[in-house]
Amino acid sequence: MTASTKTVLITGGAKRIGRQMALTLHGAGHNIVVHYRSSANAASTLVGEMNAKRPESAVTAQCDLMDIDCIPAVIDTAVQCFGRLDVLINNASSFYPTPIELLEIDFWNDLVGSNLKAPAFLVKHAAKHLRDTGGSIINIVDIHAKNPMADHPIYCSAKAGLEMLTKALARDLAPAIRVNAVSPGAILWPEHNSITPEKSEILKKIPLQRMGAPEDIASLVQFLIDQAPYITGQVIAVDGGRSVMI
Numbered sequence: 721m722t723a724s725t726k727t728v729l730i731t732g733g734a735k736r737i738g739r740q741m742a743l744t745l746h747g748a749g750h751n752i753v754v755h756y757r758s759s760a761n762a763a764s765t766l767v768g769e770m771n772a773k774r775p776e777s778a779v780t781a782q783c784d785l786m787d788i789d790c791i792p793a794v795i796d797t798a799v800q801c802f803g804r805l806d807v808l809i810n811n812a813s814s815f816y817p818t819p820i821e822l823l824e825i826d827f828w829n830d831l832v833g834s835n836l837k838a839p840a841f842l843v844k845h846a847a848k849h850l851r852d853t854g855g856s857i858i859n860i861v862d863i864h865a866k867n868p869m870a871d872h873p874i875y876c877s878a879k880a881g882l883e884m885l886t887k888a889l890a891r892d893l894a895p896a897i898r899v900n901a902v903s904p905g906a907i908l909w910p911e912h913n914s915i916t917p918e919k920s921e922i923l924k925k926i927p928l929q930r931m932g933a934p935e936d937i938a939s940l941v942q943f944l945i946d947q948a949p950y951i952t953g954q955v956i957a958v959d960g961g962r963s964v965m966i
C-alpha cells in the first residue's frame with residue numbers, strides 16, 4: 721500500500737465491465753471491494769486473483785440492491801477492511817426491454833431500483849467516508865440515457881435519471897467529492913437476452929466501425945479517479961462516436 725492507494729467500491733463488479741474496472745484499478749495500485757448480487761463464484765475468483773498479486777488488497781461484498789437495507793453493510797465492508805473509502809463506482813444494472821404496454825410493476829422496480837434508486841442510497845451512505853478522503857463517485861450510465869433505445873423506455877429513463885443525479889450531486893457534494901458519469905456505447909452484448917442484436921446494423925452506426933472493449937471504459941474510469949482533480953459533473957461518452965449518429 722502506498723500513499724496514493726485508494727479504496728474503490730465497484731457495484732456489480734464480478735463480471736464483464738465491472739470486472740475489468742476492478743483489474744485495471746487494482747493494477748494501478750488501488751484496493752478493491754467487489755460488490756456482487758448472485759455471481760458469488762466469479763466475485764471470489766476475481767478477488768482471489770487480485771489478492772494473489774497483492775495480499776489483502778481485495779474483498780467481496782454481497783447485496784441485492786433491491787434491498788436498500790443491505791447497502792450500509794456494503795459501505796462498512798470497505799471501511800472495516802481498508803480503513804477508508806475513496807471511490808464509489810455505481811456500475812450494477814439490470815437491462816431488458818419493457819415495451820410500455822407490457823410494463824409490470826416488478827420490471828419498473830427492478831430497472832429503476834438498480835439503475836437509479838440504489839446508486840442514490842449508496843451515495844447517501846458513502847458520502848461521509850468520501851468526504852473524509854476527498855473522494856469521488858463515478859456513475860456508469862449509457863448513451864441511450866440521452867437518445868432512447870426502442871422498447872427500453874424504463875431503462876433509458878432510469879439511466880437519464882442517473883445522469884441528472886450525477887450533475888445534481890456534483891453540485892451538492894462539492895467541493896469535497898467529485899461526481900462524474902461514464903456513458904458506454906456498444907461494449908459487450910447482454911449476457912442473458914433473448915433478442916439477438918443485429919451486430920452489423922449497429923456497427924454501421926458507429927463512426928469508428930467497431931465495438932468498444934471493457935478496457936476502454938476502465939481506462940477512462942482510472943483517469944477520472946487518478947488524474948482529473950478539476951473534473952466534476954461531467955458525463956463522458958465512450959462509444960466510438962455513436963452518439964453523434966443518433
Ligand SMILES: NC(=O)c1ccc[n+]([C@@H]2O[C@H](COP(=O)([O-])OP(=O)(O)OC[C@H]3O[C@@H](n4cnc5c(N)ncnc54)[C@H](OP(=O)(O)O)[C@@H]3O)[C@@H](O)[C@H]2O)c1
Nearest residue numbers: 732736737756757758759784785811812813862904907908
Ligand atoms: N455492456 C454494454 O455494452 C453497455 C452499454 C451501455 C451501458 N452499459 C452500462 O455499463 C455497466 C456495466 O455493463 P455490463 O454489461 O458489464 O453490466 P451487466 O453484466 O449487465 O450487469 C452488471 C452486474 O449488475 C449486477 N446487478 C444487476 N441487478 C442487480 C441488483 N438488483 N443488485 C445488485 N447487483 C445487480 C449483476 O450482478 P450479479 O451478476 O452478481 O448478480 C451484474 O453482474 C452497466 O451500468 C450498464 O448499464 C453497458
